[in-house]
Amino acid sequence: MQRFLPSPTPEQIADLRLAAAKMTGATRRAFQAEMTVQYCAGNARQAERVFGWGRNTVALGLAERRPGIRCLGAQSTCSGRKRWEDEPPQVAQALCHLAETHAQQAPPLRTTLASTRLTATGALEALRAQGYEEAQLPSPSTMAAVLHRLGFRLRKVLKAKPQKKLKATAAIFDHLKKKTRTRRPQATSNV
Numbered sequence: 001m002q003r004f005l006p007s008p009t010p011e012q013i014a015d016l017r018l019a020a021a022k023m024t025g026a027t028r029r030a031f032q033a034e035m036t037v038q039y040c041a042g043n044a045r046q047a048e049r050v051f052g053w054g055r056n057t058v059a060l061g062l063a064e065r066r067p068g069i070r071c072l073g074a075q076s077t078c079s080g081r082k083r084w085e086d087e088p089p090q091v092a093q094a095l096c097h098l099a100e101t102h103a104q105q106a107p108p109l110r111t112t113l114a115s116t117r118l119t120a121t122g123a124l125e126a127l128r129a130q131g132y133e134e135a136q137l138p139s140p141s142t143m144a145a146v147l148h149r150l151g152f153r154l155r156k157v158l159k160a161k162p163q164k165k166l167k168a169t170a171a172i173f174d175h176l177k178k179k180t181r182t183r184r185p186q187a188t189s190n191v
Contacts, residue, residue, distance in 0.1 A: 008039055008050070017051060026064065033061030084138045084146055091127065091136050092146075098126050099152045118152070120144040 008016065020031055032047065036058050040046040044062060048055040085092035102118035118126075120143035127137055138146065 013051060017053075020051075020053065029057060029061030029064060031061075032058050033065045036062065037065075083149070084142060085150065088136050091132050094127060094130060094132070095123060095146070096150060098123060099147060099150065118147075120147065123147065 016035055020028055020035075023031055032051075032053050035051065036042060036044060036047040040050060042062060044055040044058040047053055047058045085095075099118055120140040123143055124137055124140060128134070137143075
């Protein structure tokens, strides 16, 4: 036999309603279903009466709780604008190839992101040069977001760090300066 908690106080009810109001979607339904099982013996109508939650939402949360499957609404799965890289896949592949040619992995290899010297406007110009139409290409800000989603950071990349000045290097340059002075005489002014 399952034991249920005693009826919550008005302060607890207000806290639970506030907590549920901060959540959305499946997490909110799961929370409401859990509180319904604890305080209302799994009765959605009683949860509606005690907590003021919609009994259909609580019933859906209880139904999701049984098999462990979340219900997705058609609105959230079928609506919204598709990502640019999903719409024209051949242009996205050309962009990936272009960005990979300009990419450089960081030496410590701590991240999977690659840094690139290719800017968003540079990528757009390169794609235009490859013959893609303006209607197929996004704006520069969208192109920057696409490059970032594909795993390329838009950063300036150092080719190599300059070496520190060594005594031997300084001696070589001093020797070269002496040789160039002896070969070329200084120009005299005709005053």
